[in-house]
Amino acid sequence: MSEDQKSKSPSHIAYQVRDGAEGTSHFNRIGSAFAHKDGQGFNLKLDSVPVDGRITLRTAKDRVAAARENKANPATRERGDIER
Numbered sequence: 760m761s762e763d764q765k766s767k768s769p770s771h772i773a774y775q776v777r778d779g780a781e782g783t784s785h786f787n788r789i790g791s792a793f794a795h796k797d798g799q800g801f802n803l804k805l806d807s808v809p810v811d812g813r814i815t816l817r818t819a820k821d822r823v824a825a826a827r828e829n830k831a832n833p834a835t836r837e838r839g840d841i842e843r
Contacts, residue, residue, distance in 0.1 A: 770794040771801065771816040775809040792816055 769791035777785045790805035805814075 767793060769804075769819055772819055773803065773805060774815045774817065775807075776813065776815050786815070789814070 771792035771794075772788055773790035773792060774786040775789050777787065779785050789807045789809065790803060792801040792803050794801055801816075808814075
């Protein structure tokens with residue numbers, strides 16, 4: 760890993776998405792994506808690889824906003840969701 764990548768926050772977070780009951784989805788964080796300097800690609804750092812091969816990339820800001828919304832309104836949080 761380059762020195763520049765160590766100090767930079769990931770632009771995207773990699774998740775394995777499992778389908779739950781009643782149309783819910785459960786996101787399990789499995790890694791991060793770092794944008795290239797030229798903006799034409801990403802470096803992925805994965806801690807695990809899902810058996811089904813399905814990986815979802817979301818911007819880091821999307822998940823932070825969703826977490827803040829859930830904290831503000833705990834009634835929308837699904838059973839089993841982990842607060843981070």
